[in-house]
Amino acid sequence: MFDRFLIRKDSLENVVSGGEVTGFKFAVRIADYRGCFLSLHNGYYVECDGEQYPVSLQKFEINNRPPRSFEEIRKCVWEHWDYDDEGFLYIEKKGGLLPGRHTIGIQQSVLAQYGYMPWDEEWVKNPPVPGKGSGAGKTAAICKFELELQA
Template sequence: MLERELIQNHGVRNVVVDGQVTGFQFRLRMPNYRGVWGSLIDGVDVVVDGVGFDRELPRWTLQGREFSIQQLRLTATEVRWQLDELATITVPHHGGLAVGVHDLAVDIAIHAPYIPAEFQPSLFHSERKVTILP
């Protein structure tokens, strides 16, 4: 079940690859009133405890497939972020996040083909406290 907030409370965790913590993950709900093609997603700016991560850095998992933002923009014309689907955002960050409570803020950037180019992308902002468990 989707939570009302864009940043979902469940799914926040550190990513471990071959015994090393390589980053962290969280889940986002679609911010618009309808789904959007992957090629119209323009990234997500992530800020954790005042430290920012560039919009180009996070990887997106949609429909069970992982994409860089460049892959979404250029080749993901068959992938949609549906209204009822969570996107998993993976942020590469050596060591991940410390165990405990963190302030997480995002600005999701999405293009809408029916809005003039000079007003693009549309930004959807959300902030939430999240917890990393041991």
């Protein structure tokens, strides 16, 4: 729905921790038309230059808190991601990205409720894997971005 704006285009940066480049990050918005309780957000499908980065390599920074794993985010039942706010998605990748342009494919997964669907109970037992379409809300396809790594 707001596919084109899911990632802020000038936000791709390497992440430095303890003097070493440990990965990269970029800024994301909610792809839907409203905010969400944080526990409903169960991660992203992310590929960069053809390589996939599963949810276990992702951390999410929001509400002025340090980046948290999605294991932790799923417990944030009463914390809200306000619609106007930008979050940062951190991807673990030793050495980070090389300078220059990178192609990122992304799909956000938020388990927002619109009805009582046959898969509601199933999603409790087996939450959908981001990138398969389920939970992608108003953005059904994996969105592609060409981004320049910022210095």
